[in-house]
Amino acid sequence: MQANPFRPFRRWLRPYRRQVILGLLLLFAAQCIQTVLPLLLKQAIDDASGTTAAGSGVLTIQLQWLRDISDPIEVYAGIIAGLAVIGWAVNFGMRWYFTSLSRYVEGDIRSAYVEHLVRLPLRFFHERRVGDLMSRAINDVEAIQRFLHHAFRMTLTGLLTFFLSLTLMCLIDWKLALLSLAPMPVMVLATNAVAGRVRDGYRLVQEQFATMSSRIQENLSGMRVVKANALESRQINGFEELNDQYVERNRKLVVVRSLFYPFASFLNGTSMVVVLWLGGLRVIDESLSLGAFVAFNAYLIRMSRPLMMLGRMVDEFQRSIASLARIEAVIDHPPEDRGAGADRCITGEIELRDVSFAFPGDDTPVLDRISLRIPAGDTLAIVGRVGSGKSTLARLLPRLLEPTTGELLIDGTP
Incomplete structure (x- = not known):
């Protein structure tokens, strides 16, 4: 993937800087709330068990007044439930902002595309098929909207979740944290290897879809000619051939995706098994508190989720990049030069x-x-x-x- 995956979209996101900033603030608040919950769980477990093992005092939230309550576990549960409700409200606002943003950008891209399309010279339309231009206006724009609606938000959430969780894991037990990062180099290499193939694959799929759309449009607009010359069988066979090619291109893309997703899950699963084994041994010999071990695993699970979804995010990102390139290839085409005298009165020579x-x-x-x-x-x-x-x-x-x-x-x- 690119160093800055959002750079291609800056042109379209720039008018909505305010919405992006508000959405990012809500996203940050939601992740901070989610990050605090395992710490509360850790402290509740250590307080209930009276643990004094290593890690029990790390990142301890200063709620000493709870020790004077006969049953502090109920209070911990109430605090966790309250934060969960607040987190739900913040997540709702964050999702609303980013969903609205994706729809605004979708409308802007489609409007800019159509407005520029009608200003292009007629020669441009002699070189393009109507079905291809329609496919760009509908299918490609929807692919961009899907990325901005889901993968854009999930990428930002994943990055923040990963670094917050990793930081707290290092504070609890830096050795276990480093061990959990062991699969990362392999994951990065695999992602770079897959990204280019996915992007090229989606470009071919979109082009084939445009070819099919053109064939359907030609058949419908020329149905009188098809019927008059009894060309039904010929047109059906031609469309089936295009459809088979479309299925085959999708199948090749599915093979790449199907290999990557399980591989990412395998690497994450291996990391979790090793951490559970070594961390469990440390709890048994009382070199790590039970609460710290539970919190560490909670953060490990949170950190692994972005890695588990990395394949899908790469998938949707590359699809949107291929679609955006097809849209901007039309938008960046020079419009028709109407000449200096286009608006003046003429005599007719x-x-x-x-x-x-x-x-x-x-x-x-x-x-x-x-x-x-x-x-x-x-x-x-x-x-x-x-x-x-x-x-x-x-x-x-x-x-x-x-x-x-x-x-x-x-x-x-x-």
Whole structure:
């Protein structure tokens, strides 16, 4: 993954800096509340058992007044329950902010895409399929929204959870904490190896989906031609071939994902087994308190969750990056140049100077070095056989098409 996974989205998140900051503050508050809970559990266990082993005094919350209560466990339970309720409210606010943010960005991207699309020259649409452009507006934008709605929030939560939990684990027992990090180098290498394949795989899947959408759009818009020429079987076979290719590309992507997810779970499981074994031995020989051991394992579980979800976050991130690249390839395409005189009144003089035109991908010119001048107010009839270029010449005048070479002037202005 990139060093800053959110950098590609800065362009779209910048207008919502306030919402992002508020969401981050709520996220930080929620994680702090979740981080305190294992400490309360640790202290409750150590107070109840009267443990004085190593680790029992580490990070002890100063609630000495609880010792004067006949049954402090009930008070601990009440405090934990109260923090859980507060955490629920903070989590609700955080989720609401990030969900709203994802919908705002989705709307901005789709609006920017469509607004720019209608300003592109007609030549652009000769080089693109309608189904592909529709797929970008719907499927690709939804992939970006899904990332911002879920994986974006989970990535931020995971990073904060990981570092907070690791810090407290080191304060409880730094040796066990270092031992729990043993799988990390392997996890990082595996993630880097998988990320590129997932991104390329999703790009191919999206392109194939666009091809299928184009075929469906062509069949529906040309249904009269299909029926008139009895082409139903041919069109069905062609679509089935495209569909099989789509399934195959998805299957290859599933293979990569299916290998990575269990591998990440295996590494995390191995780390937890080793910590449980060695930590349990230390509790037995009273070199570590039971409360500290329980809290350490609670933090280990919290720290392992982001690692368990790393595969999914990489998956959704690479999908969104591939989709964002497809969207921005259109948005960054130069719009149509309407010229300096697009808004001025014209008298109607038309002049073509050595104008030639060929459609994209075809080297045979439809018009070849046409030169003529039509004074304002004159009428000129253009005749010729079908396909001789009459309609093409007419489309050049309002700039629905651009000449391949030569110059077209209205009242002496290009």
